[in-house]
Amino acid sequence: MSRTAKDFFAPLAVGAPTPLRDIPARPSRAIHFFDPGNEKMAAKVPDMVGSVDVLLGNLEDAVKAENKEKSRQGLVAIGKATDFGKTQFWTRVNSLDSPWGLDDLVTLVTEIGDKLDVIMVPKVQGAEDIHYVDRLLAQLEAKAGLDRPILVHAILETARGVANIEEICAASPRMQGLSLGPADLAADRRMKTTRVGGGHPGYLVREDPTRDDLGVPQYDAPRTSYQQDLWHYTIARMVDACAMHGIYPYYGPFGDIRDTVACEDQFRNAFLLGCVGAWSLHPAQITIANKVFSPSVEDVAHARRVIAAMGDGTGAVMIDGKMEDDASVKQCQVMVALAEELAAIDPALKEQYDAIEVADV
Numbered sequence: 001m002s003r004t005a006k007d008f009f010a011p012l013a014v015g016a017p018t019p020l021r022d023i024p025a026r027p028s029r030a031i032h033f034f035d036p037g038n039e040k041m042a043a044k045v046p047d048m049v050g051s052v053d054v055l056l057g058n059l060e061d062a063v064k065a066e067n068k069e070k071s072r073q074g075l076v077a078i079g080k081a082t083d084f085g086k087t088q089f090w091t092r093v094n095s096l097d098s099p100w101g102l103d104d105l106v107t108l109v110t111e112i113g114d115k116l117d118v119i120m121v122p123k124v125q126g127a128e129d130i131h132y133v134d135r136l137l138a139q140l141e142a143k144a145g146l147d148r149p150i151l152v153h154a155i156l157e158t159a160r161g162v163a164n165i166e167e168i169c170a171a172s173p174r175m176q177g178l179s180l181g182p183a184d185l186a187a188d189r190r191m192k193t194t195r196v197g198g199g200h201p202g203y204l205v206r207e208d209p210t211r212d213d214l215g216v217p218q219y220d221a222p223r224t225s226y227q228q229d230l231w232h233y234t235i236a237r238m239v240d241a242c243a244m245h246g247i248y249p250y251y252g253p254f255g256d257i258r259d260t261v262a263c264e265d266q267f268r269n270a271f272l273l274g275c276v277g278a279w280s281l282h283p284a285q286i287t288i289a290n291k292v293f294s295p296s297v298e299d300v301a302h303a304r305r306v307i308a309a310m311g312d313g314t315g316a317v318m319i320d321g322k323m324e325d326d327a328s329v330k331q332c333q334v335m336v337a338l339a340e341e342l343a344a345i346d347p348a349l350k351e352q353y354d355a356i357e358v359a360d361v
């Protein structure tokens with residue numbers, strides 16, 4: 001039987017910090033991946049602090065097997081040497097079925113646990129994986145004398161993980177969020193795409209054929225087709241599961257680094273559906289994520305106007321010919337709350353939001 005309501009928030013080791021009741025809504029528009037064992041990338045990290053919401057030292061896929069220990073030690077060195085300020089410091093450890101996952105957790109929590117905000121766990125299959133990490137982290141936190149719990153983020157990248165999504169989100173008070181892992185997920189599901197995230201020209205719907213005067217379909221006449229989003233179903237499931245459990249959903253990697261336009265589209269689809277951020281694999285993608293996952297000035301102006309017009313938030317009003325009521329004011333509150341969280345860490349955004357004229361409101 002899983003833990004009862006009474007003991008769900010009790011520490012899992014004597015001396016471990018008390019689990020959080022609520023996961024803080026910290027800005028995390030871009031989770032920027034770097035390989036701490038790659039000297040060029042690692043050298044850029046200090047200058048990126050402050051310009052990206054999350055810096056993530058990646059130890060898993062994209063790090064060669066022969067470099068796993070070098071990357072782990074590189075991450076320890078970066079963690080010790082860097083003052084991260086308002087930028088969050090995350091890591092992605094190797095998977096629990098790999099020969100490196102255990103050493104990653106033991107070394108990182110013991111050496112730089114006081115700096116780490118979130119540990120991303122790849123290839124999570126079910127609640128049992130989170131339970132394993134949860135207990136181990138509690139033991140390590142107690143040993144290291146940490147005074148705040150490290151949070152856990154699961155990558156959804158196996159069919160079993162998707163099927164078990166609700167139990168994964170509910171498995172521990174440490175659960176901070178979920179990311180879509182479209183590359184591993186595509187492989188595990190045997191999807192027939194070799195792309196890392198994004199759309200596919202073959203996944204489309206086509207408009208009906210026109211008909212001639214006798215009503216005969218003209219199959220050979222040109223017809224418009226519309227490319228569909230391969231990831232819509234999974235992202236929508238993630239958004240519901242995360243919202244239900246008070247944690248945060250993220251789009252994952254977009255592998256075509258030079259296609260900044262399609263990357264922006266994929267990120268925006270995720271933003272509109274409810275995701276709070278996406279991964280950045282290259283510095284160019286940070287700019288895209290920061291733009292897309294920040295509400296536009298127009299949306300914030302409109303939301304503030306609706307909130308002001310709605311007074312105590314009940315009833316119905318007409319604004320610019322559209323009905324607004326108790327439900328739409330809640331949508332506007334979501335927009336304004338996010339704008340306020342982002343303005344608190346992003347002076348340029350704050351300036352834009354502050355410049356919204358009272359007349360606009």
Ligand SMILES: CCC(=O)SCCNC(=O)CCNC(=O)[C@H](O)C(C)(C)COP(=O)(O)OP(=O)(O)OC[C@H]1O[C@@H](n2cnc3c(N)ncnc32)[C@H](O)[C@@H]1OP(=O)(O)O
Binds near residue numbers: 041253282
């Ligand atoms: C698919 C499933 C997944 O698991 S996705 C997550 C795992 N993959 C990753 O973490 C990949 C991270 N990114 C990378 O390895 C590189 O960005 C890749 C994609 C290989 C491209 O590198 P490269 O060919 O050097 O790009 P570039 O010449 O445009 O680089 C310009 C300068 O920027 C640097 N750079 C590159 N990527 C990063 C990064 N993620 N963080 C920090 N710095 C980065 C490059 O080293 C290069 O530096 P310099 O100007 O030569 O000094």
Ligand SMILES: O=CC(=O)O
Binds near residue numbers: 157180
């Ligand atoms: O880890 C990410 C993925 O897409 O796989």
Ligand SMILES: [Mg+2]
Binds near residue numbers: 061122157184
């Ligand atoms: Mg993966």
